[in-house]
Amino acid sequence: MAKSNPAxxxxxxxxxxxxxxxxxxxxVALTTAMVxxxxxxxxxxxxxxDQLIRLGLEQILQLGG
Incomplete structure (x- = not known):
């Protein structure tokens, strides 16, 4: 490892x-707005x-019960 002085x-x-x-x-303003x-x-x-998956699972579970 090379040694160097702090200065x-x-x-x-x-x-x-x-x-x-x-x-x-x-x-910065434009990038922030895009984010x-x-x-x-x-x-x-x-x-x-998430809502689509929930709806699908509810339909599947209703078939069994």
């Missing part, structure tokens, strides 16, 4: 951090599938 490590971290491209406020929309769509989809 060199901090310098390298700052160098790498300066290469990061940060998103704009608009990009909320997709989460809502997924929740509705799984709710409907």
């Amino acid at each position: 060199q490590f901090v310098q390298e971290v700052r160098s790498e951090t300066s290469k990061v491209v940060w998103p704009t406020r608009r990009e 909320f929309v997709m989460a809502t769509i997924a929740a509705i989809f799984f709710f409907l599938i």
